[in-house]
Amino acid sequence: MRQRNSPQQAAAVMDQNLAGEDREQLIACAELLFFAYRDFINDPDKVLEQYGFGRAHHRVLHFVNRNPGLRVADLLHILKITKQSLARVLKQLIDEGFVTQRSGREDRRQRLLYVTPKGNKLADKLANLQMRRIEAALNQAGPGANAATQRFLFAMIAEKDRERVHALLRLPEALVAFEPIEHQQQDRTT
Amino acid sequence: MRQRNSPQQAAAVMDQNLAGEDREQLIACAELLFFAYRDFINDPDKVLEQYGFGRAHHRVLHFVNRNPGLRVADLLHILKITKQSLARVLKQLIDEGFVTQRSGREDRRQRLLYVTPKGNKLADKLANLQMRRIEAALNQAGPGANAATQRFLFAMIAEKDRERVHALLRLPEALVAFEPIEHQQQDRTT
DNA sequence: CAAACAAGTCAACATGACTGACGTAAATCA
DNA sequence: TGATTTACGTCAGTCATGTTGACTTGTTTG
Numbered sequence: 001m002r003q004r005n006s007p008q009q010a011a012a013v014m015d016q017n018l019a020g021e022d023r024e025q026l027i028a029c030a031e032l033l034f035f036a037y038r039d040f041i042n043d044p045d046k047v048l049e050q051y052g053f054g055r056a057h058h059r060v061l062h063f064v065n066r067n068p069g070l071r072v073a074d075l076l077h078i079l080k081i082t083k084q085s086l087a088r089v090l091k092q093l094i095d096e097g098f099v100t101q102r103s104g105r106e107d108r109r110q111r112l113l114y115v116t117p118k119g120n121k122l123a124d125k126l127a128n129l130q131m132r133r134i135e136a137a138l139n140q141a142g143p144g145a146n147a148a149t150q151r152f153l154f155a156m157i158a159e160k161d162r163e164r165v166h167a168l169l170r171l172p173e174a175l176v177a178f179e180p181i182e183h184q185q186q187d188r189t190t
Numbered sequence: 191m192r193q194r195n196s197p198q199q200a201a202a203v204m205d206q207n208l209a210g211e212d213r214e215q216l217i218a219c220a221e222l223l224f225f226a227y228r229d230f231i232n233d234p235d236k237v238l239e240q241y242g243f244g245r246a247h248h249r250v251l252h253f254v255n256r257n258p259g260l261r262v263a264d265l266l267h268i269l270k271i272t273k274q275s276l277a278r279v280l281k282q283l284i285d286e287g288f289v290t291q292r293s294g295r296e297d298r299r300q301r302l303l304y305v306t307p308k309g310n311k312l313a314d315k316l317a318n319l320q321m322r323r324i325e326a327a328l329n330q331a332g333p334g335a336n337a338a339t340q341r342f343l344f345a346m347i348a349e350k351d352r353e354r355v356h357a358l359l360r361l362p363e364a365l366v367a368f369e370p371i372e373h374q375q376q377d378r379t380t
Numbered sequence: 381c382a383a384a385c386a387a388g389t390c391a392a393c394a395t396g397a398c399t400g401a402c403g404t405a406a407a408t409c410a
Numbered sequence: 411t412g413a414t415t416t417a418c419g420t421c422a423g424t425c426a427t428g429t430t431g432a433c434t435t436g437t438t439t440g
Contacts, residue, residue, distance in 0.1 A: 026328075027256070028340060028359050028361060029324045029328070029336070029339065029340060030317070030324055031355075031358075031359050032343035032344055032347075032359070033226070033227065035346075036223070036342075036343040036346035036347055037227045039347050039348045039351070040220075042348070054427075056427060056428090059224070066217070071387095072388095073386070073387085080228060081427085081428065082429065082430080083386095083387075084429080085427065085428055087387090088426090088427080108438085109385070109386040109387070110387080110437095127217065130220050131213070131216040134219045134346070135216055137343075138345075140341070140345035141338060141341035141342040141345050142341065144338055145341060146215060148331060148339060149219065149335075150218060151331035152226075152335045152339045153219070153223055153225070153226040154222055154226075154331075155327035155328075155330035156225075156229060156323060156327045157225045157226060157229050158229045158232070161225070161229070165221075168221075169222070170214075244395060245396085246395080246396060246397090261417085261418095262417075262418060262419095263416095271396085272399080273417095273418075273419080274397090274398075274419095274421095275396065275398075277418090277420070278395095278396080281419090297406075298405085298406060298407085299405065299416065299418070300406095300418085301418065301419095
Protein backbone atom coordinates (compact mmCIF):
# COMPACT_ATOMS: atom_id res chain seq x y z
CA MET A 1 0.00 0.00 0.00
CA ARG A 2 1.68 3.01 -1.21
CA GLN A 3 0.10 6.31 -0.68
CA ARG A 4 0.53 9.09 -3.09
CA ASN A 5 -0.02 12.66 -2.27
CA SER A 6 -1.89 14.98 -4.51
CA PRO A 7 0.23 17.70 -6.03
CA GLN A 8 -1.23 20.18 -3.58
CA GLN A 9 -0.25 18.11 -0.61
CA ALA A 10 3.13 17.45 -2.09
CA ALA A 11 3.80 21.12 -2.51
CA ALA A 12 2.68 21.84 1.02
CA VAL A 13 4.88 19.39 2.84
CA MET A 14 7.75 19.36 0.45
CA ASP A 15 10.56 19.52 2.93
CA GLN A 16 9.04 17.76 5.89
CA ASN A 17 7.79 14.46 4.67
CA LEU A 18 11.19 12.90 4.80
CA ALA A 19 11.61 9.43 3.45
CA GLY A 20 8.31 9.03 1.69
CA GLU A 21 8.22 12.18 -0.33
CA ASP A 22 11.92 12.07 -0.97
CA ARG A 23 11.58 8.60 -2.33
CA GLU A 24 8.80 9.69 -4.64
CA GLN A 25 11.02 12.45 -5.96
CA LEU A 26 13.81 10.05 -6.74
CA ILE A 27 11.49 7.63 -8.47
CA ALA A 28 10.07 10.47 -10.51
CA CYS A 29 13.61 11.33 -11.59
CA ALA A 30 14.27 7.77 -12.60
CA GLU A 31 11.11 7.46 -14.62
CA LEU A 32 11.58 10.84 -16.23
CA LEU A 33 15.07 9.81 -17.25
CA PHE A 34 13.62 6.77 -18.93
CA PHE A 35 10.98 8.73 -20.82
CA ALA A 36 13.34 11.54 -21.73
CA TYR A 37 15.91 9.17 -23.13
CA ARG A 38 13.28 7.20 -24.96
CA ASP A 39 12.23 10.28 -26.90
CA PHE A 40 15.73 11.74 -27.13
CA ILE A 41 16.72 8.68 -29.13
CA ASN A 42 13.64 8.78 -31.27
CA ASP A 43 14.31 11.74 -33.56
CA PRO A 44 17.61 10.50 -35.02
CA ASP A 45 16.30 6.96 -35.36
CA LYS A 46 13.88 7.99 -38.06
CA VAL A 47 16.62 9.62 -40.11
CA LEU A 48 19.07 6.78 -39.59
CA GLU A 49 16.54 4.34 -40.91
CA GLN A 50 16.76 6.00 -44.30
CA TYR A 51 20.48 5.31 -44.38
CA GLY A 52 20.11 1.72 -43.23
CA PHE A 53 21.86 2.62 -40.00
CA GLY A 54 20.92 2.21 -36.36
CA ARG A 55 21.74 3.81 -33.05
CA ALA A 56 25.06 2.07 -32.88
CA HIS A 57 26.14 3.74 -36.09
CA HIS A 58 24.95 7.07 -34.78
CA ARG A 59 27.01 6.82 -31.64
CA VAL A 60 30.18 5.93 -33.51
CA LEU A 61 29.63 8.65 -36.09
CA HIS A 62 28.90 11.21 -33.43
CA PHE A 63 31.95 10.64 -31.29
CA VAL A 64 34.28 10.38 -34.27
CA ASN A 65 32.80 13.59 -35.63
CA ARG A 66 33.32 15.33 -32.32
CA ASN A 67 36.77 13.87 -31.74
CA PRO A 68 38.70 13.55 -34.98
CA GLY A 69 41.61 11.17 -34.69
CA LEU A 70 39.91 9.08 -32.05
CA ARG A 71 41.44 5.66 -31.58
CA VAL A 72 39.41 2.48 -31.69
CA ALA A 73 40.33 1.74 -28.08
CA ASP A 74 38.97 5.13 -27.04
CA LEU A 75 35.70 4.42 -28.75
CA LEU A 76 35.41 1.12 -26.93
CA HIS A 77 35.79 2.89 -23.59
CA ILE A 78 33.29 5.55 -24.52
CA LEU A 79 30.63 3.17 -25.73
CA LYS A 80 31.41 0.39 -23.27
CA ILE A 81 30.92 -2.32 -25.84
CA THR A 82 33.17 -5.04 -27.16
CA LYS A 83 35.38 -4.53 -30.15
CA GLN A 84 33.41 -7.16 -32.05
CA SER A 85 30.25 -5.14 -31.61
CA LEU A 86 32.03 -2.00 -32.68
CA ALA A 87 33.68 -3.72 -35.62
CA ARG A 88 30.41 -4.47 -37.34
CA VAL A 89 29.05 -0.95 -37.37
CA LEU A 90 32.43 0.69 -37.87
CA LYS A 91 33.10 -1.45 -40.91
CA GLN A 92 29.78 -0.41 -42.42
CA LEU A 93 30.50 3.25 -41.79
CA ILE A 94 33.91 2.92 -43.41
CA ASP A 95 32.66 0.86 -46.35
CA GLU A 96 29.95 3.36 -47.09
CA GLY A 97 32.31 6.31 -46.88
CA PHE A 98 31.18 8.02 -43.69
CA VAL A 99 34.36 7.34 -41.73
CA THR A 100 38.01 6.92 -42.69
CA GLN A 101 41.02 5.52 -40.91
CA ARG A 102 44.65 6.56 -40.85
CA SER A 103 47.55 4.94 -39.09
CA GLY A 104 48.90 6.84 -36.15
CA ARG A 105 52.17 8.64 -36.81
CA GLU A 106 53.78 7.87 -33.49
CA ASP A 107 52.28 4.43 -33.10
CA ARG A 108 51.50 2.81 -36.40
CA ARG A 109 49.43 0.08 -34.76
CA GLN A 110 46.73 2.59 -34.04
CA ARG A 111 43.96 3.34 -36.50
CA LEU A 112 42.87 6.90 -36.01
CA LEU A 113 39.31 7.59 -37.00
CA TYR A 114 37.98 10.58 -38.92
CA VAL A 115 34.66 11.41 -40.48
CA THR A 116 34.52 12.18 -44.19
CA PRO A 117 32.66 15.31 -45.36
CA LYS A 118 29.74 13.01 -46.03
CA GLY A 119 30.01 11.63 -42.51
CA ASN A 120 30.26 15.10 -41.05
CA LYS A 121 27.13 16.16 -42.84
CA LEU A 122 25.10 13.26 -41.49
CA ALA A 123 26.53 13.62 -37.99
CA ASP A 124 25.61 17.30 -37.90
CA LYS A 125 22.16 16.60 -39.22
CA LEU A 126 21.51 14.11 -36.44
CA ALA A 127 23.10 16.31 -33.81
CA ASN A 128 20.94 19.25 -34.83
CA LEU A 129 17.81 17.19 -34.39
CA GLN A 130 18.74 16.31 -30.86
CA MET A 131 20.00 19.75 -30.02
CA ARG A 132 16.76 21.31 -31.10
CA ARG A 133 14.88 19.13 -28.65
CA ILE A 134 17.36 19.85 -25.89
CA GLU A 135 17.26 23.56 -26.54
CA ALA A 136 13.48 23.61 -26.35
CA ALA A 137 13.56 21.56 -23.16
CA LEU A 138 16.09 23.89 -21.53
CA ASN A 139 14.02 26.89 -22.43
CA GLN A 140 10.93 25.30 -21.03
CA ALA A 141 12.77 24.27 -17.88
CA GLY A 142 13.72 27.86 -17.21
CA PRO A 143 16.93 29.66 -16.22
CA GLY A 144 19.45 27.57 -14.40
CA ALA A 145 18.27 24.38 -15.95
CA ASN A 146 21.29 24.10 -18.18
CA ALA A 147 23.83 24.28 -15.39
CA ALA A 148 21.82 22.18 -12.96
CA THR A 149 21.04 19.51 -15.50
CA GLN A 150 24.62 19.24 -16.64
CA ARG A 151 25.80 18.86 -13.08
CA PHE A 152 23.18 16.22 -12.40
CA LEU A 153 23.87 14.23 -15.54
CA PHE A 154 27.60 14.42 -14.99
CA ALA A 155 27.21 13.16 -11.44
CA MET A 156 25.16 10.25 -12.73
CA ILE A 157 28.19 8.93 -14.57
CA ALA A 158 30.13 6.15 -12.87
CA GLU A 159 32.77 7.85 -10.80
CA LYS A 160 35.70 6.12 -12.39
CA ASP A 161 34.62 7.36 -15.82
CA ARG A 162 33.94 10.96 -14.93
CA GLU A 163 37.42 12.24 -15.51
CA ARG A 164 37.56 10.64 -18.93
CA VAL A 165 34.18 12.05 -19.90
CA HIS A 166 35.10 15.41 -18.52
CA ALA A 167 38.15 15.55 -20.73
CA LEU A 168 36.30 14.20 -23.72
CA LEU A 169 33.53 16.78 -23.55
CA ARG A 170 35.88 19.62 -22.61
CA LEU A 171 33.59 20.59 -19.78
CA PRO A 172 34.14 23.55 -17.47
CA GLU A 173 35.87 22.80 -14.20
CA ALA A 174 32.85 23.97 -12.20
CA LEU A 175 30.90 20.96 -13.25
CA VAL A 176 32.97 18.58 -11.22
CA ALA A 177 33.42 20.53 -8.06
CA PHE A 178 30.11 22.01 -7.17
CA GLU A 179 29.84 20.48 -3.78
CA PRO A 180 32.41 18.46 -1.90
CA ILE A 181 31.10 14.97 -1.54
CA GLU A 182 31.96 12.96 1.50
CA HIS A 183 31.83 9.27 0.89
CA GLN A 184 31.21 7.77 -2.46
CA GLN A 185 31.28 4.11 -3.10
CA GLN A 186 30.08 3.17 -6.47
CA ASP A 187 31.19 0.93 -9.26
CA ARG A 188 33.73 -1.11 -7.47
CA THR A 189 32.46 -4.14 -9.25
CA THR A 190 34.45 -6.12 -11.71
CA MET B 191 14.73 16.87 1.54
CA ARG B 192 16.79 18.70 -0.91
CA GLN B 193 15.71 22.23 -0.89
CA ARG B 194 13.84 23.35 -3.89
CA ASN B 195 15.29 26.75 -4.27
CA SER B 196 14.23 28.88 -7.11
CA PRO B 197 16.23 27.84 -10.11
CA GLN B 198 17.34 31.39 -10.68
CA GLN B 199 19.59 31.07 -7.67
CA ALA B 200 21.36 27.97 -8.87
CA ALA B 201 23.25 29.42 -11.76
CA ALA B 202 22.04 32.30 -13.77
CA VAL B 203 25.45 32.75 -15.26
CA MET B 204 25.80 29.82 -17.58
CA ASP B 205 22.58 30.30 -19.45
CA GLN B 206 23.43 33.46 -21.30
CA ASN B 207 25.91 32.49 -23.93
CA LEU B 208 26.51 33.16 -27.55
CA ALA B 209 25.61 31.03 -30.50
CA GLY B 210 28.87 29.11 -30.80
CA GLU B 211 29.17 28.53 -27.12
CA ASP B 212 25.49 27.76 -26.96
CA ARG B 213 25.91 24.98 -29.45
CA GLU B 214 28.70 23.47 -27.38
CA GLN B 215 26.44 23.57 -24.36
CA LEU B 216 23.70 21.71 -26.15
CA ILE B 217 26.09 19.08 -27.43
CA ALA B 218 27.46 18.65 -23.93
CA CYS B 219 23.92 18.05 -22.70
CA ALA B 220 23.32 15.46 -25.37
CA GLU B 221 26.51 13.59 -24.63
CA LEU B 222 26.00 13.80 -20.89
CA LEU B 223 22.54 12.35 -21.34
CA PHE B 224 24.05 9.45 -23.20
CA PHE B 225 26.68 8.77 -20.53
CA ALA B 226 24.27 9.27 -17.66
CA TYR B 227 21.77 6.86 -19.11
CA ARG B 228 24.47 4.36 -19.95
CA ASP B 229 25.47 4.15 -16.31
CA PHE B 230 21.96 4.57 -14.96
CA ILE B 231 21.04 1.34 -16.70
CA ASN B 232 24.14 -0.42 -15.55
CA ASP B 233 23.44 -1.04 -11.87
CA PRO B 234 20.19 -2.97 -12.29
CA ASP B 235 21.55 -4.94 -15.21
CA LYS B 236 24.00 -6.75 -13.01
CA VAL B 237 21.26 -7.83 -10.60
CA LEU B 238 18.86 -8.79 -13.36
CA GLU B 239 21.46 -11.08 -14.82
CA GLN B 240 21.24 -13.25 -11.73
CA TYR B 241 17.53 -13.73 -12.34
CA GLY B 242 17.93 -14.44 -16.02
CA PHE B 243 16.16 -11.22 -16.80
CA GLY B 244 17.04 -8.23 -18.93
CA ARG B 245 16.16 -4.58 -19.13
CA ALA B 246 12.85 -5.31 -20.76
CA HIS B 247 11.79 -7.33 -17.72
CA HIS B 248 12.92 -4.54 -15.46
CA ARG B 249 10.82 -1.94 -17.21
CA VAL B 250 7.70 -4.08 -17.09
CA LEU B 251 8.23 -5.03 -13.48
CA HIS B 252 8.88 -1.45 -12.50
CA PHE B 253 5.80 0.08 -14.07
CA VAL B 254 3.52 -2.69 -12.86
CA ASN B 255 4.95 -2.31 -9.39
CA ARG B 256 4.36 1.42 -9.45
CA ASN B 257 0.92 1.16 -11.04
CA PRO B 258 -0.97 -1.87 -9.75
CA GLY B 259 -3.82 -2.84 -12.00
CA LEU B 260 -2.11 -1.51 -15.10
CA ARG B 261 -3.59 -2.77 -18.32
CA VAL B 262 -1.51 -4.36 -21.04
CA ALA B 263 -2.47 -1.59 -23.44
CA ASP B 264 -1.19 1.01 -20.97
CA LEU B 265 2.11 -0.76 -20.75
CA LEU B 266 2.44 -0.74 -24.50
CA HIS B 267 1.97 3.02 -24.58
CA ILE B 268 4.44 3.54 -21.79
CA LEU B 269 7.16 1.41 -23.26
CA LYS B 270 6.39 2.23 -26.88
CA ILE B 271 6.99 -1.33 -28.01
CA THR B 272 4.81 -3.86 -29.79
CA LYS B 273 2.63 -6.32 -27.95
CA GLN B 274 4.71 -9.18 -29.33
CA SER B 275 7.81 -7.71 -27.73
CA LEU B 276 5.98 -7.20 -24.49
CA ALA B 277 4.41 -10.65 -24.56
CA ARG B 278 7.69 -12.49 -24.30
CA VAL B 279 8.99 -10.75 -21.22
CA LEU B 280 5.60 -10.47 -19.59
CA LYS B 281 5.00 -14.18 -20.00
CA GLN B 282 8.30 -14.95 -18.32
CA LEU B 283 7.53 -12.63 -15.44
CA ILE B 284 4.14 -14.29 -14.98
CA ASP B 285 5.46 -17.84 -15.35
CA GLU B 286 8.14 -17.23 -12.78
CA GLY B 287 5.73 -15.65 -10.33
CA PHE B 288 6.78 -12.03 -10.36
CA VAL B 289 3.60 -10.69 -11.92
CA THR B 290 -0.02 -11.82 -11.87
CA GLN B 291 -3.04 -11.02 -13.99
CA ARG B 292 -6.68 -10.55 -13.10
CA SER B 293 -9.58 -9.87 -15.36
CA GLY B 294 -11.02 -6.40 -15.18
CA ARG B 295 -14.29 -6.12 -13.28
CA GLU B 296 -15.97 -3.71 -15.59
CA ASP B 297 -14.40 -5.01 -18.75
CA ARG B 298 -13.52 -8.65 -18.53
CA ARG B 299 -11.41 -8.52 -21.69
CA GLN B 300 -8.80 -6.58 -19.83
CA ARG B 301 -5.96 -8.28 -17.99
CA LEU B 302 -4.99 -6.09 -15.11
CA LEU B 303 -1.41 -6.53 -14.01
CA TYR B 304 -0.11 -6.74 -10.46
CA VAL B 305 3.22 -7.66 -8.95
CA THR B 306 3.39 -10.51 -6.49
CA PRO B 307 5.22 -9.99 -3.18
CA LYS B 308 8.18 -11.65 -4.86
CA GLY B 309 7.88 -9.24 -7.76
CA ASN B 310 7.56 -6.28 -5.44
CA LYS B 311 10.71 -7.28 -3.64
CA LEU B 312 12.75 -7.46 -6.81
CA ALA B 313 11.27 -4.25 -8.18
CA ASP B 314 12.14 -2.38 -5.01
CA LYS B 315 15.61 -3.82 -4.96
CA LEU B 316 16.26 -2.57 -8.47
CA ALA B 317 14.61 0.77 -7.82
CA ASN B 318 16.73 1.30 -4.74
CA LEU B 319 19.89 0.77 -6.72
CA GLN B 320 18.94 3.42 -9.20
CA MET B 321 17.62 5.78 -6.58
CA ARG B 322 20.84 5.63 -4.67
CA ARG B 323 22.71 6.78 -7.74
CA ILE B 324 20.18 9.51 -8.43
CA GLU B 325 20.22 10.71 -4.87
CA ALA B 326 24.00 10.96 -4.87
CA ALA B 327 23.90 12.79 -8.19
CA LEU B 328 21.30 15.26 -6.95
CA ASN B 329 23.35 15.94 -3.85
CA GLN B 330 26.42 16.50 -5.90
CA ALA B 331 24.55 18.73 -8.32
CA GLY B 332 23.50 21.01 -5.49
CA PRO B 333 20.27 22.70 -4.45
CA GLY B 334 17.78 23.27 -7.18
CA ALA B 335 19.04 20.38 -9.22
CA ASN B 336 16.03 18.23 -8.43
CA ALA B 337 13.44 20.70 -9.63
CA ALA B 338 15.47 21.88 -12.60
CA THR B 339 16.36 18.41 -13.73
CA GLN B 340 12.80 17.19 -13.46
CA ARG B 341 11.59 20.11 -15.51
CA PHE B 342 14.25 19.51 -18.12
CA LEU B 343 13.64 15.79 -18.38
CA PHE B 344 9.90 16.29 -18.52
CA ALA B 345 10.27 18.81 -21.32
CA MET B 346 12.40 16.33 -23.24
CA ILE B 347 9.42 14.03 -23.56
CA ALA B 348 7.51 14.16 -26.82
CA GLU B 349 4.80 16.75 -26.35
CA LYS B 350 1.93 14.45 -27.14
CA ASP B 351 3.02 12.05 -24.39
CA ARG B 352 3.61 14.58 -21.65
CA GLU B 353 0.10 14.64 -20.31
CA ARG B 354 0.04 10.89 -20.07
CA VAL B 355 3.40 10.73 -18.34
CA HIS B 356 2.40 13.54 -16.05
CA ALA B 357 -0.62 11.60 -14.90
CA LEU B 358 1.30 8.37 -14.64
CA LEU B 359 4.03 9.80 -12.44
CA ARG B 360 1.62 11.96 -10.43
CA LEU B 361 3.90 14.92 -10.86
CA PRO B 362 3.25 18.30 -9.28
CA GLU B 363 1.51 20.81 -11.49
CA ALA B 364 4.48 23.15 -11.31
CA LEU B 365 6.50 20.84 -13.46
CA VAL B 366 4.37 21.46 -16.48
CA ALA B 367 3.70 25.10 -15.98
CA PHE B 368 7.03 26.73 -15.31
CA GLU B 369 6.73 28.75 -18.42
CA PRO B 370 3.32 29.37 -19.88
CA ILE B 371 2.65 26.67 -22.39
CA GLU B 372 0.25 27.66 -25.07
CA HIS B 373 -1.98 24.72 -25.73
CA GLN B 374 -2.55 22.07 -23.14
CA GLN B 375 -5.02 19.26 -23.23
CA GLN B 376 -7.17 17.98 -20.46
CA ASP B 377 -7.59 14.46 -21.68
CA ARG B 378 -7.10 12.07 -18.86
CA THR B 379 -7.63 8.75 -20.51
CA THR B 380 -5.15 6.41 -18.98
C1' DC C 381 64.23 -11.48 -29.99
C1' DA C 382 60.23 -12.37 -27.12
C1' DA C 383 56.43 -10.42 -25.10
C1' DA C 384 52.88 -7.12 -24.98
C1' DC C 385 49.77 -4.35 -27.41
C1' DA C 386 46.34 -2.34 -31.12
C1' DA C 387 43.38 -3.80 -34.08
C1' DG C 388 40.85 -6.95 -37.27
C1' DT C 389 38.28 -11.15 -37.94
C1' DC C 390 35.57 -15.66 -37.69
C1' DA C 391 31.98 -18.14 -35.38
C1' DA C 392 28.26 -18.93 -32.32
C1' DC C 393 24.87 -17.10 -29.48
C1' DA C 394 21.36 -13.98 -26.51
C1' DT C 395 18.34 -10.22 -26.15
C1' DG C 396 14.98 -7.30 -27.49
C1' DA C 397 13.07 -5.00 -30.92
C1' DC C 398 10.22 -5.53 -35.46
C1' DT C 399 6.30 -7.18 -39.09
C1' DG C 400 2.49 -10.02 -40.42
C1' DA C 401 -1.06 -13.16 -39.64
C1' DC C 402 -4.36 -15.38 -36.94
C1' DG C 403 -7.31 -16.82 -32.69
C1' DT C 404 -10.45 -15.92 -28.80
C1' DA C 405 -13.35 -13.89 -25.75
C1' DA C 406 -15.94 -9.92 -24.43
C1' DA C 407 -18.05 -5.50 -25.31
C1' DT C 408 -20.56 -2.51 -28.27
C1' DC C 409 -23.17 -0.97 -32.17
C1' DA C 410 -26.76 -1.17 -35.72
C1' DT D 411 -29.82 -10.50 -32.18
C1' DG D 412 -26.04 -10.58 -35.11
C1' DA D 413 -22.02 -8.09 -36.83
C1' DT D 414 -18.20 -5.52 -35.65
C1' DT D 415 -14.80 -3.75 -32.75
C1' DT D 416 -11.75 -4.18 -28.95
C1' DA D 417 -8.27 -6.32 -25.68
C1' DC D 418 -5.27 -9.62 -25.49
C1' DG D 419 -2.65 -13.77 -26.76
C1' DT D 420 0.24 -16.36 -29.95
C1' DC D 421 2.96 -18.38 -33.91
C1' DA D 422 6.64 -17.53 -37.13
C1' DG D 423 10.25 -15.10 -39.12
C1' DT D 424 13.58 -11.19 -39.28
C1' DC D 425 16.84 -7.63 -37.82
C1' DA D 426 19.97 -4.82 -34.85
C1' DT D 427 23.01 -4.95 -31.38
C1' DG D 428 25.05 -6.82 -27.79
C1' DT D 429 27.95 -11.01 -25.85
C1' DT D 430 32.17 -14.75 -25.42
C1' DG D 431 36.03 -17.18 -27.24
C1' DA D 432 39.73 -17.95 -30.28
C1' DC D 433 42.87 -16.61 -33.71
C1' DT D 434 45.75 -13.42 -36.96
C1' DT D 435 48.51 -9.47 -38.32
C1' DG D 436 51.29 -5.85 -37.58
C1' DT D 437 53.98 -2.94 -34.42
C1' DT D 438 56.13 -1.44 -30.27
C1' DT D 439 58.74 -2.30 -26.33
C1' DG D 440 61.39 -4.60 -22.57
